[in-house]
Amino acid sequence: MTLRYTDEGFAATTPASVEVQNRMTEGPVWIALKDRRIVGTVSVVPRGEVLYIRGMAVLPAARGLRLGELLLKEVESFAFAHDYERLTLSTTPFLLRAIRLYEQSGFRRTSDGPNQLFGTPLFTMVKDLRN
Numbered sequence: 221m222t223l224r225y226t227d228e229g230f231a232a233t234t235p236a237s238v239e240v241q242n243r244m245t246e247g248p249v250w251i252a253l254k255d256r257r258i259v260g261t262v263s264v265v266p267r268g269e270v271l272y273i274r275g276m277a278v279l280p281a282a283r284g285l286r287l288g289e290l291l292l293k294e295v296e297s298f299a300f301a302h303d304y305e306r307l308t309l310s311t312t313p314f315l316l317r318a319i320r321l322y323e324q325s326g327f328r329r330t331s332d333g334p335n336q337l338f339g340t341p342l343f344t345m346v347k348d349l350r351n
Contacts, residue, residue, distance in 0.1 A: 224314060243274065250294045252278065252287040262291040264298070271299045273309040276318070288321045296325075299349055307347040308332075319345075 243249075243263060252260030259282035265272045273295060278287045299307055309327070311318055327345040 247271075247274070248298060250291055252282070252291060254282055254285070260287040260291055262295055264295055266302075266304075267308075269303075269305040271295070271302075271304040271307050273307060276309075283317075288318070289325070292321070292325050296347075296349070305348070305350055307349065308344060310342045310344050313341055313343060 247263060247265040249261060249263040251258045260276075260278035262276040263274045265274050276288065276291060278285075278291075295307065307327070309322065311322065313319075322345050325347065327347045330344050330346050332344040332346070
C-alpha cells in the first residue's frame with residue numbers, strides 16, 4: 221500500500237493565498253530565492269518555549285541546492301536569538317527526503333501527536349536547542 225495525502229490533507233498543506241497571508245501574521249516566514257524567483261519557503265509559529273515549524277517546501281526544480289538545509293538553519297538561528305528551547309514539526313511518513321533532512325539537522329521522532337491530518341498519517345519530530 222502506498223501512503224499519500226488524502227485530498228483534504230493535501231489541501232490543508234497547500235493553502236490558498238488568503239490563508240498564506242493569514243499565516244504570515246502568526247509568525248516569521250523565510251523564502252529562498254534563485255534568479256529572483258521564490259523557490260523555497262519555511263514558516264514558524266511561536267508556541268511558548270517551542271517554535272513550531274508549520275510548513276517548509278522547496279520547488280522540485282531547486283532541489284539539490286541545499287535550500288532546505290539553509291532554511292532550517294535560518295529557523296534555528298531565529299530560535300536561538302529568541303531563546304526558544306525546542307523546535308517541533310509534523311511530517312508525513314512518505315516524505316522521505318524531508319525526513320532525512322530533518323534527521324540530519326538533529327530532529328528526532330517523538331510519540332507526540334498529531335498522528336493524522338484529515339486522514340493523512342503524521343508524526344512529530346523535535347529538536348532540543350538547550351544542548
